[in-house]
Amino acid sequence: MSSVVTALLAVAGAAGVAIVFVEIVHWLVKRLGRRSTLAADLARTMHRPFQATVILLAVQQAVRIWAGDFPGRPGVVHVLVLLCIAAAAWLVGATLLVLEDMALAKWRTDMPDNLKTRRIKTQVVMLRRVTVAAIVVLTIGVMLMTFPDIRALGASVLASAGVISVVAALAAQSTLGNVFAGLQLAFSDAIRVDDVVVVEQEWGRIEEITLTYVVVQIWDDRRLILPTSYFTTKPFQNWTRTGSAVLGTADIDVDWSTPVEPLRAELQRVCESSDLWNERVCVLQVTGATDGQIRLRALVSADDAAALWDLRCLVRERLVAWIWQHQRAAVPRMRAEVESVASGPVLADGHIGPGPSSDAARVFSGGTDGDARGVVFGGPVPAPADSPDSAARP
Structure with missing residues (x-):
């Protein structure tokens, strides 16, 4: 009984000392956080995992050193060891996540030219996922190795690792392919x-990249989920790979008689009056002249794809309105040439009937050859099935 009381007192004393120590450290770090953003993030994020780790370590050492032999002592010590391993993994993971958040905070994506920022953000996010997965796997492995039976099986497991790895690779080749594709996407840009x-x-827009899938946010707020291997095996368009600024077109069909120079001047006025234009490209060209119409293509530029879409719609709207107001004759017109047809005999209903046909329109009648051919290929005309003569025919 005395050993149990001693163990409880040792645990309580060690836990109390650990709590006091953690609170002192937390207070000091919060004081430093007034001047340092990193210290403030550490104080906010790492307080709980640091507290759990220190308390469990103190309790474990108190039980090992001051607590005597009591019922269930090996099991209690083993449980404390497992909890210490888990708490230490929590602390390491929290520390790494704070450092990664600090790296992301230094690179903002809400800027016009954010190519380098988006590259670093993608790589840091992927590294975060790999880090968390690695910490979880290593923690589970270390915890399992604390069991004597599992440690004894280590040699046989290592001996059969080659066979197991082959079987696992065959069974999970699709998943592993996506994982490697995700790592390739993170560092290949x-x-x-x-x-x-x-x-x-x-x-x-690419909303999220994981080790196994990529989330694309469609312009109408739908989400398209694709495996990461899709982007390494199939072609796709990336409008912002080398920069956020992009070009776009607005096509308008007008009549051949349309003067183009006034439309160029109007396009320039539209671009200069809009804050969507980035002052790079504003060009109007004739790109086609077919079917009685000419096609005008307005080529404009903007800082990003969203602004470009609105600018294209604005240019198309303003040009159409200007043409209707100032050059209404430029509206596409359909031209047709109407000719009189050859007249034939007028039928009783007033319509023109077919005129006399020539021998060149007949094969088995008309002319000497046609009549002769009709005799050769002609024969008795079969009577209808319901006529009296049809029953007498074979």
Whole structure:
């Protein structure tokens, strides 16, 4: 009984000392956080995992050193060891996540030229997922190795690791392929978070990249979920791979008689009066002249794809309105030439009937050859099935 009381007192004393120590450290770090953003994030994020780790370590050492032999002592010590391993993994993971958040905070994506920022953000996010997965796997492995029976099986497991790895690779080749494709995407700059892409005939933005799938936010707020291997095996359009600024067109069909120079001047006025234009490209060209119409193509530029879409719609709207107001004759017209047809005999209902046909329109009648051919290929005309003569014919 005395050993149990001693163990409880040791645990309570060690836990109390650990709590006091953690609170002192937390207070000091919060004081530093007034001047340092990193210290403030550490104080806010790491307080709980640090507290759990220190308390469990103190309790474990108190039980090992001051507590004597009591019923269930090996099991209690083993449980404390497992809890210490889990708490230490929690602390390491929280520390790494704070450092990754600090790296992301230094690179803002709400800027016009954010190519480098989006690349770093994509890589940090992917590293975060890999880090968390690695910490979980290592923690589980270390916890399992604390069991004597499992440690004894280590040699046989290592001996059969080759066979197991082959079987696992065959069974999970699709998943592993997506994982490696995700790592390739993170460091190859094929796509990044916030890239504007056209995939599966849908225009959208890369919202999230994981080790196994990519989330594309479609322009109408739908989400397109694709495996990461899709972006390494199939073609797609990336509008912002080398920069956020993009070009776009607005096509208008007008009549051949349309003067183009006034429309060029109007396009320039529209672009200069809009804050969507980035002052790079504002061009009007004739790109086609077929079917009695000419096609005018307005080429404009904007800082990003969203602004470009609105600018294209604005240019098209303003040009159409200007043409209707100032050059109404430029509206496409359909030209047709009407000719009189050859007249024939007038029928009783007033319509013109067919005129006399020539021998050149007949094969088995008309002319010497036609009549002769008709005799050769002619024969008795079969009577209808319901006529009296049809019953007498074989």
